[in-house]
Structures are given as C-alpha cells and as structure tokens.
Amino acid sequence: EPEVTQTPSHQVTQMGQEVILRCVPISNHLYFYWYRQILGQKVEFLVSFYNNEISEKSEIFDDQFSVERPDGSNFTLKIRSTKLEDSAMYFCASRTGQGRAAFFGQGTRLTVV
Amino acid sequence: AQSVSQHNHHVILSEAASLELGCNYSYGGTVNLFWYVQYPGQHLQLLLKYFSGDPLVKGIKGFEAEFIKSKFSFNLRKPSVQWSDTAEYFCAVNSGGTSYGKLTFGQGTILTVHP
Numbered sequence: 602e603p604e605v606t607q608t609p610s611h612q613v614t615q616m617g618q619e620v621i622l623r624c625v626p627i628s629n630h631l632y633f634y635w636y637r638q639i640l641g642q643k644v645e646f647l648v649s650f651y652n653n654e655i656s657e658k659s660e661i662f663d664d665q666f667s668v669e670r671p672d673g674s675n676f677t678l679k680i681r682s683t684k685l686e687d688s689a690m691y692f693c694a695s696r697t698g699q700g701r702a703a704f705f706g707q708g709t710r711l712t713v714v
Numbered sequence: 715a716q717s718v719s720q721h722n723h724h725v726i727l728s729e730a731a732s733l734e735l736g737c738n739y740s741y742g743g744t745v746n747l748f749w750y751v752q753y754p755g756q757h758l759q760l761l762l763k764y765f766s767g768d769p770l771v772k773g774i775k776g777f778e779a780e781f782i783k784s785k786f787s788f789n790l791r792k793p794s795v796q797w798s799d800t801a802e803y804f805c806a807v808n809s810g811g812t813s814y815g816k817l818t819f820g821q822g823t824i825l826t827v828h829p
Contacts, residue, residue, distance in 0.1 A: 605757070632815055644758075644804065644819040657816055692758065696815060700765055702748060703815060705758035 603627040607693050607706035614683055614713055622678045622709045624693030633676045634694040634703060635668065637661070644692065650676065683713045716741035718807050720820035727795055728828050735790040735823050737805030747788040748806040748817065749779055758804065764788065775799070797829045 606625045614620050626633050635647040648658045650668055665681045676695075680687055690710050694703040721736035739745060749761040762773025769781040779790045788805060805820040 634816070636817070636819075643821045644806075644817075646816045646818065649816055694758075694817075699815075702760045702763045703817065704760070705750070707757035 603704075605693055605695055605704050605706035607691075607709050609709060610707065611710045612712070614711070616685055616713055617682050620680050620683055620711065622680075622691050622693075622711070624676045624678075624695075624706055625674055626676055626693065626695030627704055628674070630695035630697050630704075632656075632696050632698065632703075633668075633670065635678045636692040636694065636705075637689040638692070638708075639686075639689045647678070647691075680711075683711075685713050687711060688713045716745075716807055716809060716818045718805055718818050718820040720803075720805055720823050722823045723821070724824045724826070726826045726828065729797055730794050731827075733790070733792040733795045733799075733825070735803055735805075735825070737788045737790065737820055738786050739788065739805075739807045739818075740786060741807065741809060743809060746808050747779070747781055748808075749773065749777070749788075749790050750804045750806060751801045752804065752822075753801045761790070761803070795825070795827050797827050799825060800827045801825060 633650040696703040
C-alpha cells in the first residue's frame with residue numbers, strides 16, 4: 602500500500618536554528634498538508650498546499666514557517682528560527698482530491714533545545 | 715470556527731467488551747467526518763469516514779460509526795474489542811464546502827485493552 606514517508610523521524614536542534622522537515626507524499630496525490638501535535642495537545646492544522654501554492658494556513662503558520670514542493674515529489678516544511686515552543690510531532694499528509702480522506706506520514710519529532 | 719470534542723481521554727477495557735467512543739463537533743454547515751487510529755509507534759491511519767449517504771458507516775477492523783446530525787455526533791463503536799485495538803483514536807472533521815480539506819481534530823482517546 603502506498604505510504605506518506607517523512608524524514609527524519611526525530612530531529613534535535615538548537616533554538617534559533619533553521620530546520621527542514623521532509624515528506625514524500627503519495628505519488629498521485631494533489632493536496633498536501635502539515636499538522637503538528639505538541640505533547641499532550643490536539644493535532645493542529647498548519648498549512649495546506651495545492652497547485653504549487655498555499656491554499657490555507659492557520660494562525661500558527663507565521664512568517665517563520667514556509668513550505669515548498671521543490672521537485673514534484675518532496676514536500677518540505679521549513680522553520681526559519683526555531684523556538685522552544687516549536688517542539689512537537691510534525692505530521693505530513695496528502696490526498697488525491699475532494700471526497701477522499703487524507704493519508705498521514707509517521708511524523709517527525711522535533712525537539713528544540 | 716469548527717471544533718471537535720472527544721468525551722474520554724483514556725478508556726480501559728477487557729477483551730471482548732463493547733466499545734463506544736464519543737465525538738461531538740461544532741459546525742453549522744455540511745461536514746465530512748473521520749476517525750483515525752494511531753497504534754504505538756505508527757502513523758495515523760484512517761479507520762472510517764463519512765461524507766454523505768447512510769449515516770451508519772463501517773470501517774476497517776470491525777469498527778463502525780454513526781453520524782447523528784441532530785446531535786452533532788459521530789461516535790465510534792466496536793461490539794467486541796481485541797488486545798490489538800490498543801491505540802489512540804482521533805475524531806476529525808472538515809467542512810464539506812472547503813475544497814482544500816483542512817482537518818480539525820479532537821484531543822484523542824487512548825484505548826487500552828487488557829487481555
């Protein structure tokens with residue numbers, strides 16, 4: 602069965618450093634998402650991406666965040682200057698289109714120290 | 715803004731017991747409803763979904779859920795749980811009219827099944 606894959610599974614970074622979280626969505630999917638889950642809290646929507654542009658973003662997704670689909674297969678989330686409160690599990694998801702459910706990756710645990 | 719509430723944070727059952735996990739949402743318009751499961755160390759997997767039609771939907775592994783529009787609820791059920799059902803269960807909603815599919819999640823319910 603096709604899967605959404607995320608790398609790395611765990612990333613530790615120092616506060617103020619830039620991180621890039623990588624995702625390979627399922628190949629025929631058109632809609633791409635990033636979510637995050639801070640320990641003990643709900644899974645929260647960050648951003649959706651369709652047709653090579655951001656289609657919707659949450660209040661969390663401020664100027665320090667950006668997304669890119671550089672080569673037609675990878676989908677990346679960049680955090681420019683990490684803060685302690687960015688520590689969370691980050692999930693990538695993708696889906697084919699309307700009327701279809703999203704498939705999720707296994708997540709990247711980001712720890713900012 | 716839409717929100718999702720799951721009634722139970724942690725449910726503990728013995729094998730063969732029946733399961734019902736509550737989920738309520740707040741949103742006035744058309745919604746699509748989902749239950750996802752996360753087994754320890756694994757990714758979120760879709761258990762079942764409701765878009766339209768029969769409000770009783772059947773998913774994988776013997777799970778089902780019933781959409782009751784008047785109660786804004788989408789409770790998950792299984793008549794007889796197994797030890798392998800131990801996992802965290804998430805209810806999620808998106809606005810049916812939103813073409814980009816943003817999901818709003820509940821806080822999750824941890825299910826522990828004792829053999």
